[in-house]
Amino acid sequence: MNRNVLNGVHEAIGGTPIVKLSRLTGSLAGTILAKLEYLNPGFSKKDRAALQIISEAEQAGILRPGQTVIELTSGNMGTGLAIVCAVKGYPFIAVMSKGNSMERARMMRALGAEVVLVDQAPNSCPGQVSGEDLALVEQATEKLTSERGAFRADQFRNPGNVHAHAYNTAEEIWEQTAGQIDAFVDFAGSGGTFVGIAGALKKRNPKIRCYLVSRSVPPIWRESRWSTLPTKYRGEAIAWSCHSWTKPWSTDFWGSRTRKPSARPGFWRKRKASLPVSPLAPTSRRP
Numbered sequence: 001m002n003r004n005v006l007n008g009v010h011e012a013i014g015g016t017p018i019v020k021l022s023r024l025t026g027s028l029a030g031t032i033l034a035k036l037e038y039l040n041p042g043f044s045k046k047d048r049a050a051l052q053i054i055s056e057a058e059q060a061g062i063l064r065p066g067q068t069v070i071e072l073t074s075g076n077m078g079t080g081l082a083i084v085c086a087v088k089g090y091p092f093i094a095v096m097s098k099g100n101s102m103e104r105a106r107m108m109r110a111l112g113a114e115v116v117l118v119d120q121a122p123n124s125c126p127g128q129v130s131g132e133d134l135a136l137v138e139q140a141t142e143k144l145t146s147e148r149g150a151f152r153a154d155q156f157r158n159p160g161n162v163h164a165h166a167y168n169t170a171e172e173i174w175e176q177t178a179g180q181i182d183a184f185v186d187f188a189g190s191g192g193t194f195v196g197i198a199g200a201l202k203k204r205n206p207k208i209r210c211y212l213v214s215r216s217v218p219p220i221w222r223e224s225r226w227s228t229l230p231t232k233y234r235g236e237a238i239a240w241s242c243h244s245w246t247k248p249w250s251t252d253f254w255g256s257r258t259r260k261p262s263a264r265p266g267f268w269r270k271r272k273a274s275l276p277v278s279p280l281a282p283t284s285r286r287p
Helices: 046-060 076-088 102-110 131-148 160-176 192-204 231-241
Strands: 018-020 033-035 069-072 092-097 114-118 183-186 209-212
Touching (some): 033 160, 046 076, 069 076, 092 131, 160 192, 183 192, 192 209
Parallel strands (some): 069 092, 183 209
Antiparallel strands (some): 018 033
16 A cells, blocks of 8 residues: 555644744744644644553553543543544543533534533533533543443543653654754643653753743642742743653553542642553654
């Protein structure tokens, strides 16, 4: 077969271009580049995490052929999983709050996913997902996972979320820029992209500075020792608090699926030991 013909749409994930923002940043010193992750099949970087999580679960033998995959999502991760699961033959259930975008729900259904919508808490504002709403979605997800005997992707705890960017996105950035990087900037959702890329780049060059950007100070920062740091140093403090990109994730993830996970732990929560070696970890670096 022609080597340019892919065996499935999941093989089109990754390899996104980098573009110089010459017009938008013309008045600024230096060169600012943007990685165009919206060119992934599902239009976001979450496609990478979806593929890595499913691939690692297959390699570890904890995802059986034809087993249902389930995930709590606001849209992007669900879209990525819907694509990967459709190609690989796994039924997929996306569980989301009715406060999330219904356009995302329609997109996932169009991709073959079963979408379960969870009512918002009584005092929640329609269209805005609160912590109470997320707790209700978490409960629904746990219940469905048990009832269906499903594999939960669990992006907030699964090390594959970090691996996707440490093994792939960071390597692409390094190669595309010929290693000429002074700083990396990202915003955080689950934190997998930032931890994966920042850690991998710093292994290449410890002098690379890594920053998180937010439109306001998130509650997790206000309630922590990082809140006393100047804004421009907070992202780097969070990255270094992990000691390396392996630290913040559960050490016994693959053996802990029968235990109830804590509610939506994020990358900022330090773990005491190192991440297990991924079944798909490269011996040196992935192409």
